[in-house]
Amino acid sequence: MNRRLSLLPSLPIYLLFHLLRKIPTLHQSGIFTSPAPRLPSTLEKTTFLESKKPDVYQTNFEPTSYLEYFKLDQDPMAKEVLHFLLKHYNATFKPGGLKGKLLIDIGSGPTIYQLLSACETFEEIVASDYTDKNRQELEKWLKKELGAFDWSPVVKYVCELEGHRDRWAEKEERLRKAVRQVLKCDILKERPLEPAVLPPADCLISSLCLEAACPTLGACRDALHHIKTLLRPRGHLVLSGTFGSSFYMVGDKWFPTLPLEEKFLLEALQEIGFTIEKLEKAPRAAETLLDNRSDYTGMFFLVARRGD
Numbered sequence: 001m002n003r004r005l006s007l008l009p010s011l012p013i014y015l016l017f018h019l020l021r022k023i024p025t026l027h028q029s030g031i032f033t034s035p036a037p038r039l040p041s042t043l044e045k046t047t048f049l050e051s052k053k054p055d056v057y058q059t060n061f062e063p064t065s066y067l068e069y070f071k072l073d074q075d076p077m078a079k080e081v082l083h084f085l086l087k088h089y090n091a092t093f094k095p096g097g098l099k100g101k102l103l104i105d106i107g108s109g110p111t112i113y114q115l116l117s118a119c120e121t122f123e124e125i126v127a128s129d130y131t132d133k134n135r136q137e138l139e140k141w142l143k144k145e146l147g148a149f150d151w152s153p154v155v156k157y158v159c160e161l162e163g164h165r166d167r168w169a170e171k172e173e174r175l176r177k178a179v180r181q182v183l184k185c186d187i188l189k190e191r192p193l194e195p196a197v198l199p200p201a202d203c204l205i206s207s208l209c210l211e212a213a214c215p216t217l218g219a220c221r222d223a224l225h226h227i228k229t230l231l232r233p234r235g236h237l238v239l240s241g242t243f244g245s246s247f248y249m250v251g252d253k254w255f256p257t258l259p260l261e262e263k264f265l266l267e268a269l270q271e272i273g274f275t276i277e278k279l280e281k282a283p284r285a286a287e288t289l290l291d292n293r294s295d296y297t298g299m300f301f302l303v304a305r306r307g308d
């Protein structure tokens with residue numbers, strides 16, 4: 001028989017009763033067990049892990065792998081994301097829409113799709129990204145270098161939206177002329193384009209960058225504040241991205257993302273003086289739900305105006 005159990009009958013019955021009554025209190029006081037530690041949330045784990053990596057984008061983000069997402073004819077996710085974004089860029093920058101002198105694209109990555117409509121109504125465009133490789137990949141396309149990504153299916157699609165598919169080569173040239181610089185950018189810094197000095201822009205574009213760059217909602221609020229400093233008063237911010245995403249894959253590399261929600265985004269923008277002029281949303285399409293390269297639940301495209 002268990003030795004401890006065999007001792008029980010020898011204890012005075014009142015002592016045993018007293019001890020049993022005390023057990024819950026002793027548990028709470030931590031004498032029997034120390035309190036269970038609070039488990040870190042996924043976001044905290046992610047942030048912790050990321051803070052241990054020296055520079056995850058600079059080291060792991062391979063532009064040519066990322067560009068696989070933009071093969072419009074081959075990839076259902078490319079179709080879903082691009083059709084949504086390009087339709088709204090087209091509506092935003094069509095004749096009678098936004099126009100001006102300077103437009104800055106924040107966190108351009110190695111892509112140009114986000115500038116195809118805007119290059120018709122803005123005279124000068126400045127692209128920017130955090131990583132050297134992304135900026136080099138962009139320059140490759142701008143300078144028509146060997147091995148540059150073939151954007152022509154996407155350019156043709158945008159020309160079709162504009163009503164003249166046959167003018168796609170002219171559009172490519174217009175965009176190449178409009179892009180004046182490709183700058184280093186870090187939206188986590190108070191002055192994201194430092195040391196470059198630019199006049200305040202009439203319009204800012206940023207696509208799929210906030211959720212990739214910001215480790216926390218607080219950092220995201222700050223980043224919106226930082227990019228606002230690049231925009232003139234009454235200028236427009238054209239922001240797009242994913243809702244509810246916690247990661248995406250680029251080739252075989254895993255990148256954590258900040259799951260954004262509509263309420264947070266709108267409140268954060270309004271708090272720093274933006275008026276929301278347009279918000280378009282789309283839930284994730286059924287055709288891409290099984291694609292495990294990312295877990296986003298939907299997409300957004302918004303236009304906001306700086307108030308002061």
Ligand SMILES: C[S@@+](CC[C@H](N)C(=O)[O-])C[C@H]1O[C@@H](n2cnc3c(N)ncnc32)[C@H](O)[C@@H]1O
Nearest residue numbers: 107108109111130131185186187207208212213
């Ligand atoms: C998902 S990609 C989006 C690229 C492109 N804008 C697009 O629409 O496809 C995220 C981009 O954010 C950039 N990025 C990461 N951290 C950043 C930071 N702190 N500041 C600015 N850009 C950053 C990355 O280099 C990458 O190009």
